Structure formats: C-alpha cells, structure tokens
Amino acid sequence: MKLVLSGLKTIEVQPSQDRPADDAMARLKVRYCGICRTDAKMWSEGHRDLVFPRVPGHEVLAEDDHGQAYVVWPGRACGVCEYCTGGRENLCESMQIMGFHFDGGFSDRLLAPTRSLIPVPRSMATPRACFAEPVGCVVNALGKLGLRTDDRILIYGGGTVGLITALAAQARGARPLVIEKNAEKIAKASGFREATGIEVRRDTTHSEFDGVINACPDEIAFCQGVVKLAKGGRLAFFSGITKNRHVETNLLNLIHYKEASVFGAYGLTRADMQQGLDLIGDHPGVFDGLIEAMVSPHRVPATFQDVLDGKGFKTILDVAGREHLRRPGKSIPQKDAVTREGEPNEPVSGVRLFDKICRTITAIDTEMQPAARHKIDNKTKPLGALGRLEDLAVRMSLIQQTLAPRGDHKSLFVFAADHGVTEEGVSAYPSEVTAQMVANFLNGGAAINVLCRHQGIDMHIVDMGVGVDLPAHPDLVDRKIRKGTRNFALEPAMTRSEAIRALEAGMGCVLDAHARKPIHLLGLGEMGIGNTTAAAAIVCAATGIAPEQATGRGTGIDDAGMRHKIEVIRKVLGFHRPEAEDGLDILCKVGGFEIAGIAGAALAAASNGIAVILDGVISTAAGLIAYLIRPQIGDYLISGHRSVEVAQAAALEKMGLKPLVDLDMRLGEGTGAALAMDMIDAACRVMREMASFDEAGVARKDG
Numbered sequence: 001m002k003l004v005l006s007g008l009k010t011i012e013v014q015p016s017q018d019r020p021a022d023d024a025m026a027r028l029k030v031r032y033c034g035i036c037r038t039d040a041k042m043w044s045e046g047h048r049d050l051v052f053p054r055v056p057g058h059e060v061l062a063e064d065d066h067g068q069a070y071v072v073w074p075g076r077a078c079g080v081c082e083y084c085t086g087g088r089e090n091l092c093e094s095m096q097i098m099g100f101h102f103d104g105g106f107s108d109r110l111l112a113p114t115r116s117l118i119p120v121p122r123s124m125a126t127p128r129a130c131f132a133e134p135v136g137c138v139v140n141a142l143g144k145l146g147l148r149t150d151d152r153i154l155i156y157g158g159g160t161v162g163l164i165t166a167l168a169a170q171a172r173g174a175r176p177l178v179i180e181k182n183a184e185k186i187a188k189a190s191g192f193r194e195a196t197g198i199e200v201r202r203d204t205t206h207s208e209f210d211g212v213i214n215a216c217p218d219e220i221a222f223c224q225g226v227v228k229l230a231k232g233g234r235l236a237f238f239s240g241i242t243k244n245r246h247v248e249t250n251l252l253n254l255i256h257y258k259e260a261s262v263f264g265a266y267g268l269t270r271a272d273m274q275q276g277l278d279l280i281g282d283h284p285g286v287f288d289g290l291i292e293a294m295v296s297p298h299r300v301p302a303t304f305q306d307v308l309d310g311k312g313f314k315t316i317l318d319v320a321g322r323e324h325l326r327r328p329g330k331s332i333p334q335k336d337a338v339t340r341e342g343e344p345n346e347p348v349s350g351v352r353l354f355d356k357i358c359r360t361i362t363a364i365d366t367e368m369q370p371a372a373r374h375k376i377d378n379k380t381k382p383l384g385a386l387g388r389l390e391d392l393a394v395r396m397s398l399i400q401q402t403l404a405p406r407g408d409h410k411s412l413f414v415f416a417a418d419h420g421v422t423e424e425g426v427s428a429y430p431s432e433v434t435a436q437m438v439a440n441f442l443n444g445g446a447a448i449n450v451l452c453r454h455q456g457i458d459m460h461i462v463d464m465g466v467g468v469d470l471p472a473h474p475d476l477v478d479r480k481i482r483k484g485t486r487n488f489a490l491e492p493a494m495t496r497s498e499a500i501r502a503l504e505a506g507m508g509c510v511l512d513a514h515a516r517k518p519i520h521l522l523g524l525g526e527m528g529i530g531n532t533t534a535a536a537a538i539v540c541a542a543t544g545i546a547p548e549q550a551t552g553r554g555t556g557i558d559d560a561g562m563r564h565k566i567e568v569i570r571k572v573l574g575f576h577r578p579e580a581e582d583g584l585d586i587l588c589k590v591g592g593f594e595i596a597g598i599a600g601a602a603l604a605a606a607s608n609g610i611a612v613i614l615d616g617v618i619s620t621a622a623g624l625i626a627y628l629i630r631p632q633i634g635d636y637l638i639s640g641h642r643s644v645e646v647a648q649a650a651a652l653e654k655m656g657l658k659p660l661v662d663l664d665m666r667l668g669e670g671t672g673a674a675l676a677m678d679m680i681d682a683a684c685r686v687m688r689e690m691a692s693f694d695e696a697g698v699a700r701k702d703g
Helices: 037-046 129-147 160-171 181-190 188-196 219-227 247-260 270-282 286-287 297-310 350-362 368-375 388-400 421-426 432-442 447-455 496-516 531-543 558-574 583-590 593-607 617-629 631-636 647-655 671-689
Strands: 002-007 010-013 027-036 059-063 069-072 111-114 117-122 152-156 177-179 199-201 209-214 229-238 263-265 291-295 314-318 410-417 458-465 476-478 523-526 611-614 637-639 640-645 660-665
Touching: 027 069, 027 129, 027 160, 027 297, 037 209, 037 421, 037 640, 059 111, 059 129, 059 631, 069 111, 069 129, 111 368, 117 270, 129 160, 129 209, 129 229, 129 263, 129 286, 129 291, 129 314, 129 458, 152 160, 152 219, 160 177, 160 188, 177 314, 181 368, 188 199, 188 286, 188 583, 209 219, 209 660, 219 229, 219 247, 229 247, 247 583, 270 286, 286 291, 286 593, 291 297, 297 314, 350 496, 350 593, 388 611, 388 671, 410 432, 410 447, 410 496, 410 593, 410 671, 421 531, 421 558, 432 458, 432 523, 447 458, 447 671, 458 496, 458 593, 458 640, 496 583, 496 593, 523 593, 523 617, 531 558, 531 583, 531 593, 531 647, 558 583, 583 593, 583 617, 593 611, 593 617, 593 631, 593 647, 611 617, 611 631, 611 671, 617 631, 617 637, 631 637, 637 671, 640 647
Parallel strands: 152 177, 152 209, 177 199, 209 229, 229 263, 291 314, 410 458, 410 523, 458 476, 523 611, 611 637, 640 660
Antiparallel strands: 002 010, 027 059, 027 111, 027 314, 059 069, 069 117
C-alpha cells in the first residue's frame, strides 16, 4: 500500500512494489508517519521541489527486518560540501528531501538512505517518535538563540510546533510564553498547559523578551516579535511568512536601534533530530497528548484540509489501518432559541416546582467558548479592543448556546416586601415607605420606571409580602406570602414552608412571563424597608465576613444607627447560627420574602437558559441564596453594578462575579440592572452584527 500524490488535491491509495536496495539505501517497513502542514500544502498548492507523482511523508517511524526501529532524518545530503563537512548538512547544496525528491513514508514500505537512520529504543517505538523531525527543527531554531537560564522567550503560534518550541525552550532553562490568537487552539492546549505549566495566551502587554521565535506564517507575528525584543535580543526566523506579504521598513529599523540579532532557521541536522528524540523521551506524556488522531491510509486525504487549516494538533498515519481519535470533534450548535428537557412551564403546587426547577439547572456547556471567543476576536477591531464588552458577548453566547446571542427582549421584576426586623430601629425610614414606593412604581414615577421606559424593558411589580393590602392594579402581581417577615432578631424570619412558597412565587412570575413572551435578559430589583439588614446578615452567614465588614448605611442611617445595626446583625447571627452552605436555611432564618422571590426568579430563569442581571446588594444577596441552593446558577448570573453597600463585594467574590458598571449608586429597585441590560444587549449586537475582517475586507493586525 502507498498513497500517491498525482496532482493538486489528487491522492489515491495504490499497491506498493518492492524496490531493490543497495548499500546506500535501506528497505524498511513503515509503522507510523506524521501528517504535517507541509504535506497538506503539497496536496493543496504543490511545492517548488515537487515532481508528480510522489509518495509524501517525512515524519517516519519504521523498522528493519530484525525489528529494529528507526526514525529517518528526511534529508539526503552529499556529505562533501562545505556545509556537510561543517556540520550544517541541512544547508547542503545538493540536498534532496524525502517526500519531495524521493518517495516518503505514506507507504507500508520505504527505501531510506542508510546514513539517515537514527535508531530508536524499543520503549520509544511508538507514534510519539514521529515528532522527532519537527522537534529536531525546533532544536535547530533554538540553537541559534543561545538560550541562557531564565531567558524570557516569546513564541508566536500555539499549534503543535509552537507548543513543542515552548517545551524545548523550557527544557533549556528558559521561561517561554506562547501567543496564539485562536481561542479554539488555546482551549485545545489546556492539557499541555497543565502538564508543563507553560502559559498560552491570546496576547501580552509585556515586552523586552530575550528571544522571539515565529512558529506561524503570519507576517504580523514576525513584526510583533521584532517589537517585543529587548535590546540585544535574538529572533529566530523559524516559520516562513506567507507569500507576497509586506513588512514595514520602519519596523525593520528597530533591529538596527536595538542591535538585535536575527537568525534564519531551516530544517534540521541529524544531530538535531537525535536531540529531538531525547526530548521526546524525557516528556512522553506531553507528546502523547499532542496526538490529535491516528488514521488509516484511506482516511489520509480527508485530513489534509483540517491539517492545512491548523484545526488540530498532530495527525498520524497508522499504516496498519488502526484509527483512534484522541479528541473527537463535536459540532457547535447554532441555535436561535434555548430549549431544555423538562421545562417546568406547567403550574405545579407545593415543593414539586422548587425541586423540578433545581433539577433542571445545569452548568453551562462551555464547548462553544473557543468558537465564540474566536468569532469576537475576528471582528474588525484590535484584539480585545472592546474590553469587557467582548467578554459579555462570549458569556451571552454560552448562556444562550448560540454564536448569535440576543438581548432584545428585556424583562425586569421588582419584588417588594416588608421586614419585621425594622422593629429594631435599623432603618432611617419607617416600614410604611415600602407600600408608598410600590404605589410610586405603579404610577410610573420612580427611577426604575424612567430607565425601563427609556430602554423598552418590560417592568413587573410583585407584592411578595408588603405590610398592607395593596389595591388591585394591572401592573401589580400579587404573590403575597404574608404581611412581612417576622423579626429575625427574635425568631426565624419565615418557616421553611413559607420560604419554599416564596421561592416558587418568584419562579412562577418568570415562567409565566417567559411563556407569554420569551425573555432574553432578566433584571431583578427590590423594594423593602429593612432589607439591607437582611442582605448584610445573609452575606455574613454565607461568606463568614464580620458584621462590621458587611453592614452599610442602607437608607442613610447616621453613625449611631450604623453601630446599632452592626450589633443587631451580630446578635442575629449568634442567635440563629445559619449553615453557611445551606441557602434555604439562611433564607429561613434571616431572609426576606422579596429576597426569596428574586432567588426563585433567578433559579427559574437559569433553568430556561436566560441571563440573570443582578442589581445592588439586596439583589446580589438573593442571587447568593440561589447560588447556594444550586451553584450551577452562577454561570447565568451577571452583576449589573457595584453598590456602595460593602456587603455586595463579598457576595460577588463568593460567586465569582464582577460588576459591569460603577456609578456610586445605592438606590436599588433594579436601576443598576436596567442600566447594565442595555450594555449586555449591545454586546449581543456586536457579536451578531459587527463585521469580521474577512466580511469587511479589512487587513488584520493580530498574531
């Protein structure tokens, strides 16, 4: 069997034939042969030294009739020219290369120059030995740099060769950093990063590197490498640049000003290949992890385009016909709507709805994260130029499981309730203000009304436990559990049954609204005199911070009132001793009905794949309750703004969230969430509507 390249994009399996060997050539049985980008380029666009027909392949592991395994240095040099005699046979004037000038390893049989054979110990006669040729090329390139211990080396390109370069540099005592613009490749390199501790990033603001190597054909990478060099630095021009590209002379002048050294690095010598084998032997697991797939001969033609596009790591031909995909690819779902098994849209009474919602909340599938990052990276802008807006776009793609996320349909719920703890004098306002502010909401006169009208947000007011009976109103949702919680300085704020009913009430609000009109963004606000005391107690219980660290001024209490409020919270926590990881226990003992409503709404939203935008400290404390009940909800939570109430920071840290905006606000009502929703919608629009470099025909500037 042999694979014969007979023309551009034309390769076929043919029977092999025995050819006579002589003293200069050895007949070998091929076991494995790596498929490299050069092979794929020959298939796609030919090569200056290629004459059809030809059997490609130059990353060979083969054995003789006695079972001795060899890797094959792919050159055939004259042995007498000044380069050969000077130890630089890779530059031989008469060089012939296996797979170009004579048939290579895509065959079950191979004639190879006897002088090119490098014995391989039996323990290393595995597919990883096919890395000997590319590793030898890396050894040649690094040898030009004269690396010293602790030298900082920057490598552009996070494909197979770039990662090998980093590993080889690390083995020489250097400190490598790999820059790779493709987020999918960075994700694929996670195992390599864990095994080696080598960083692979999309970009770096650092400079003054002692050495730079370009392990990709991008001319921008080469240019950036020159910029990143320290004075007296060394650059190994390793990967050739794509044809017909231009480099600015002003940039090249930097080589002059920095007294930098630039070394070309082409191919490898036999000694380089031997050193490559040694490196493989020292790191067998790392190289095994860089094998993307083992393919049979009939599968080779189908791999060329993926290899050419650099979509994976090393693909290796197994001549025996065995196949094994180390990282089987999965298609990225392209969805316009999120559907989840068992959506609890039907009305269910009792604990069943609470349990069902919690069971349906799963952590976000992050498989498409590299694709989402790649899409936003390739918009017509410098890499990362839109800052956190780009992170938002990726986050929304993951929440909605689509590369075209939407934020058009915005809904905001303001949950209202009173608190028995106001009897302790912890607020500057009397509890009657809760009902008065609800009336203001219904009349459209509050700040949250203005912001919702401004942004076209559907606003809903929910009575979870206001201390008086409110008159019916078309914009008021009545889910009252009771007229305020109990004074939790004296007894638990609510019973377990009341807590679950309140959670389910919040869930029902979201499920009903979502059934009427699908929600993309859900904002959560609140109204309730005394609720900053409840929020501070919740955050203390869940995070372990002291009351003086969590307590804020709320509605504006003075210094004396502040000291009193701290002491009330301290007493409450000592009295109830809520379980730090039990959200339901904390809610029952020191929570509020509006806090329960927010937590339930967040849980229901997450179960339906809806992004949840938290507001200030009370909304954040409610999000923390939901997080403790079902930690997977954290993937769906977004912090709208930074509150001046200090407890919020501890709660956000517990959930791993960072506020979007900081306007020194402390109003509540959902105002910060409303402002953030427009920003999130904008991020979705950027992801959907902003042109890519290819679509706009704009030249790229990334490495």
